[in-house]
Amino acid sequence: MRIKSQKTLFSGIMFTSVGAAFALGASNYHVGSAARMGPGYFPLIVGVLLTLLGLVVVASAFAGPATDGEPVGKIAWKPLGFIIGANLLFGILLAGLRSIGLPAMGLILAIYALVIVACMAGTNFSIKMSLILATVLAVGSYLTFIVGLKLQFQVWPTFITG
Amino acid sequence: MMDLINHLSLGFSTAVSLQNLLYAFIGCLLGTLIGVLPGIGPTATIAMLLPATYALPPVAALIMLAGIYYGSQYGGSTTAILVNLPGESSSVVTVIDGHQMARQGRGGPALAAAGLGSFFAGCVGTLILAAFAPPLTEIAFKFGPAEYFSLMVLGLIGAVVMASGSLLKAICMIMVGLLLGLVGTDVNSGVARYSFDIPELTDGLGFIAIAMGVFGYGEIIANLARPDDEREVFTAKVKGLMPTKEDFKRMLPAVLRGTVLGSSLGILPGGGATLSAFAAYTLEKKIRLKPGEVPFGKGNIRGVAGPEAANNAGAQTSFIPMLTLGIPPNPVMALMVGAMTIHNIQPGPQVMTSNPELFWGLIASMWIGNLMLVILNLPLIGLWVKLLTIPYRWLFPAIVLFCAIGVYSTNNNVFDIWLVAIFGVVGYTFIKLGCEPAPLLLGLILGPMMEENLRRALLLSRGDWSVFVSRPISAGLLSGAILLMLMVLLPTIRSKREEAFVEEG
Numbered sequence: 001m002r003i004k005s006q007k008t009l010f011s012g013i014m015f016t017s018v019g020a021a022f023a024l025g026a027s028n029y030h031v032g033s034a035a036r037m038g039p040g041y042f043p044l045i046v047g048v049l050l051t052l053l054g055l056v057v058v059a060s061a062f063a064g065p066a067t068d069g070e071p072v073g074k075i076a077w078k079p080l081g082f083i084i085g086a087n088l089l090f091g092i093l094l095a096g097l098r099s100i101g102l103p104a105m106g107l108i109l110a111i112y113a114l115v116i117v118a119c120m121a122g123t124n125f126s127i128k129m130s131l132i133l134a135t136v137l138a139v140g141s142y143l144t145f146i147v148g149l150k151l152q153f154q155v156w157p158t159f160i161t162g
Numbered sequence: 163m164m165d166l167i168n169h170l171s172l173g174f175s176t177a178v179s180l181q182n183l184l185y186a187f188i189g190c191l192l193g194t195l196i197g198v199l200p201g202i203g204p205t206a207t208i209a210m211l212l213p214a215t216y217a218l219p220p221v222a223a224l225i226m227l228a229g230i231y232y233g234s235q236y237g238g239s240t241t242a243i244l245v246n247l248p249g250e251s252s253s254v255v256t257v258i259d260g261h262q263m264a265r266q267g268r269g270g271p272a273l274a275a276a277g278l279g280s281f282f283a284g285c286v287g288t289l290i291l292a293a294f295a296p297p298l299t300e301i302a303f304k305f306g307p308a309e310y311f312s313l314m315v316l317g318l319i320g321a322v323v324m325a326s327g328s329l330l331k332a333i334c335m336i337m338v339g340l341l342l343g344l345v346g347t348d349v350n351s352g353v354a355r356y357s358f359d360i361p362e363l364t365d366g367l368g369f370i371a372i373a374m375g376v377f378g379y380g381e382i383i384a385n386l387a388r389p390d391d392e393r394e395v396f397t398a399k400v401k402g403l404m405p406t407k408e409d410f411k412r413m414l415p416a417v418l419r420g421t422v423l424g425s426s427l428g429i430l431p432g433g434g435a436t437l438s439a440f441a442a443y444t445l446e447k448k449i450r451l452k453p454g455e456v457p458f459g460k461g462n463i464r465g466v467a468g469p470e471a472a473n474n475a476g477a478q479t480s481f482i483p484m485l486t487l488g489i490p491p492n493p494v495m496a497l498m499v500g501a502m503t504i505h506n507i508q509p510g511p512q513v514m515t516s517n518p519e520l521f522w523g524l525i526a527s528m529w530i531g532n533l534m535l536v537i538l539n540l541p542l543i544g545l546w547v548k549l550l551t552i553p554y555r556w557l558f559p560a561i562v563l564f565c566a567i568g569v570y571s572t573n574n575n576v577f578d579i580w581l582v583a584i585f586g587v588v589g590y591t592f593i594k595l596g597c598e599p600a601p602l603l604l605g606l607i608l609g610p611m612m613e614e615n616l617r618r619a620l621l622l623s624r625g626d627w628s629v630f631v632s633r634p635i636s637a638g639l640l641s642g643a644i645l646l647m648l649m650v651l652l653p654t655i656r657s658k659r660e661e662a663f664v665e666e667g
Contacts, residue, residue, distance in 0.1 A: 008328070010595050011595040011596065014595065015334040015337075019337070022344075022356070029351075029355060030351070030353075034626075035623075035624045036621070037350075037616075037621075039348040039355055041617075042344065042613040042616065043344050043355065046340050046344075047341060050337040050338065050341065053330065053333060054334060057334060060330065070596075073594065075594065078386075079387055083379055083383050083558075084586055084587060086559075087566055087579060087582060087583045087586065088580070094579075095576040107567075111563060114563055115560075118558065118559035122386060122554075133556060133559060134559075141567060145571070151217075152574055153571075
């Protein structure tokens with residue numbers, strides 16, 4: 001058997017595992033009967049259905065007209081890493097990370113960190129350009145979110161504002 | 163008829179208040195601003211801007227969101243015509259003839275055709291919405307849990323039929339959404355499901371975080387992975403907005419046809435803007451060319467006016483199932499339902515009686531929003547064109563930032579930021595595997611509702627599943643769903659459907 005579509009194969013595997021995970025999880029809850037459904041009833045049904053459909057998707061990856069195999073292709077690790085990393089760094093700096101004893105650094109620092117790291121995801125990274133962009137966005141965000149919309153944010157690091 | 167006038171006057175008296183006009187204006191402006199930027203569709207735009215409306219009163223918030231929706235849709239057309247990049251799926255067909263017109267230096271008339279066509283269609287759509295909402299609400303009150311469940315099945319199937327790509331995968335995506343929607347405390351038993359003892363998860367997965375992660379971050383990562391493509395912006399050539407007399411003569415019937423088609427398809431579950439635009443373009447292509455007319459694909463103005471009118475009419479009437487039944491027909495409406503819930507309004511037939519100012523105010527503000535768009539867009543076109551020339555490398559860090567700030571401000575909790583990160587990875591995975599994420603969002607919103615109605619229906623029937631086919635309305639809705647499925651599976655229609663979606667490539 002030859003794989004006709006890698007994309008279909010992997011998405012089928014994804015659906016099957018998500019469905020199975022939810023169905024297995026549902027068995028931890030009271031399932032009940034159709035007339036008296038417990039919290040596990042609906043997730044169990046949908047989970048089992050998804051598992052079965054996922055298997056059909058897997059099977060369909062081997063059927064159908066011969067194609068070039070529809071490869072999933074290279075994973076763009078660089079943008080993936082930097083964009084997600086920028087987002088995580090923003091969260092850590094904004095609110096601090098208690099488990100490593102990092103105090104909250106506030107919005108402004110978090111914006112600089114996010115913008116600089118996110119810029120690295122693109123081609124032709126330039127630190128000067130990203131600093132300019134970060135400054136523009138920091139000032140803009142401060143004016144719209146803190147001054148304008150009056151959202152509750154820690155703006156400056158805790159060790160400055162106390 | 164009297165009722166209609168009374169209702170609309172109530173609506174206008176709400177919508178015309180200075181505050182609401184201002185929010186409608188801000189919504190349209192922001193929506194256009196972000197919609198013009200290529201690569202960000204209405205779903206991502208609304209998800210991104212939703213947090214900005216939390217502080218507002220419910221009416222103002224919904225009016226602003228509706229403005230954002232129209233704005234982003236209209237902005238998408240501008241991008242489609244001038245840059246050859248559809249900002250969103252419903253302007254995919256606008257690209258074909260619109261961009262050709264821009265290349266021939268007729269970008270102005272193309273934009274005007276899109277704008278005026280949309281405005282006309284929007285007016286008609288609003289009237290239809292106002293006229294049909296009350297009787298539909300009456301019917302909705304007769305719905306029991308079994309009917310609601312079947313209606314949701316029909317809605318989801320309808321949405322799937324519309325999704326491009328594999329039908330099977332789309333159904334799977336809905337189910338993933340349904341399951342994700344179940345995370346959190348079960349309302350009936352109080353059991354925290356799939357929460358892994360994380361306190362934030364007992365409230366369920368935030369749909370904003372999921373929408374931003376999947377539609378925002380996922381898209382950005384995929385865009386960055388592509389090599390920089392040359393973006394041709396026809397800035398210098400946008401001169402003379404007014405279409406010629408000849409143009410008007412050709413676009414008028416196209417606009418009328420588009421409006422009729424769009425408003426009827428928009429009401430269907432799963433219909434809405436995209437399907438309407440595709441159908442309108444196909445229809446225009448079928449109608450024989452008049453002598454001296456430019457062929458389709460070479461810059462025919464009808465190919466812009468028809469689909470644009472249709473997508474706006476469809477966008478308008480797709481509010482009908484959301485407002486009367488509380489059931490979102492597309493991801494954008496799913497976000498609107500979420501927004502209403504945040505403001506403590508339970509979407510459904512009772513909204514019209516319990517919050518009449520909100521209901522009619524929203525409808526009236528749709529018309530005002532459409533008017534604003536014409537006023538805003540045609541003279542300001544120079545500004546939007548400038549925006550288009552901003553390189554992507556300046557844009558994406560800003561989008562990442564707004565998503566992060568927006569999602570944090572929904573609950574003032576960093577947990578949501580981690581959630582966006584996770585769903586960003588998930589969204590990129592979906593793109594890599596060729597799974598369209600829109601059905602997932604619908605499933606996510608409908609998951610808890612479906613479970614609740616299934617539970618109630620079976621409780622009332624003492625566990626007898628035949629209740630779904632023995633009640634006539636429910637049986638009708640379910641057979642509609644089956645019919646839709648069969649239609650898509652039929653070989654002839656299947657190839658037609660694939661053909662329609664190939665054109666977007």
